[in-house]
Amino acid sequence: MTKDLIILGAPGAGKGTLAVDLCPRLGIKHISTGDLLREVIVSGSPLGQEINGYVKSGALVPDDLIGQMIKDTLNSADCKNGVLLDGFPRTIPQAEMLEKIMTDLGRPISAVFYLSVELDRVIRRLVNRVSCQKCGKPYHLINLPPKQSGVCDACGGALIQREDDKEETIRKRFATFIEKTQPLIDFYQKQNLLVEIKADDDPQKTLAVVLKYLAE
Template structure:
């Protein structure tokens, strides 16, 4: 059975962590639209070149181009068992476009999982994230600390915090997410597709909840 899923959640809600465990368990592909954009651009295809023009100019990539990219991806063999979409849709027009794409392919959305998390918990998670400036390896000062403070275990590089993981920035990103995403949450709730998942500090709890829901 094909499982086409969407995951929504504020920065730090744990979308990436859930996707890493959920997709192999279901045999579906995790589609991060940010990563997908970079892959399509790197491919040098006509669509990639067109998208690259918008990216290099600093303009938003039009929804119709994103739609074409998503549709091509869904048609690939690697996505025949289903997908977990992360980062798309972000707006009601994009949600309506995705519905049309999936309808054309005869693949309705199975569920939209919304990872609900409190701001204080997001701050606690994100302000403790650091990564190696040399090799990019991620760390968490509480859950996954380096053996030596400030130094990467792998390459000995210096660990730094991202600018957007500072508390003031996190608060702004969280507020922006709630403002922009609420209409999308309402959209899917009205279609009886939205499933709220409590994003606790134990990723296994969220994973078990989602797997149990899908196995009904």
């Protein structure tokens, strides 16, 4: 039986870490919408070319094209055991579209995991993220610091902080997430699919909660 899952969470909630730990254990594919968009564009397929036209013009990619991209991906061999959708859906119309896609495929969503986290915790996580300006290697000044302050262990490049990891930007991103995502949370809660998990600083605890739920 396939396990098709959705993950929701504010920036810094730990979605990426959970995906890396969870998907190999379940034998399912992590689908990050942002990464998938880039892959489809690079493929040069007719769908990719059409999507690229919107991206280049700075316009939002229409929902029907996103839906087609997701549907095509779900039909691929590496998604036969299930997927973890990350970054889609973002709105109620997208959630309704996904519901139709999954119904057509005979693969209903098993669960929607919402990693809830307090703003202060998000700020503490993200303001300490830096990466090498030269090779891109990521670091965390508390959890994974470089051997020498400000210098990349791998190539000696300078470590920098991304603009969207600065506190003021984090606060704005968090507020935007809560505002836009609450309707989606309510939508899945009404369908008894939502599983809220308090995401703390130990990703293994979050993983354990998810695995326990899926085993029930």
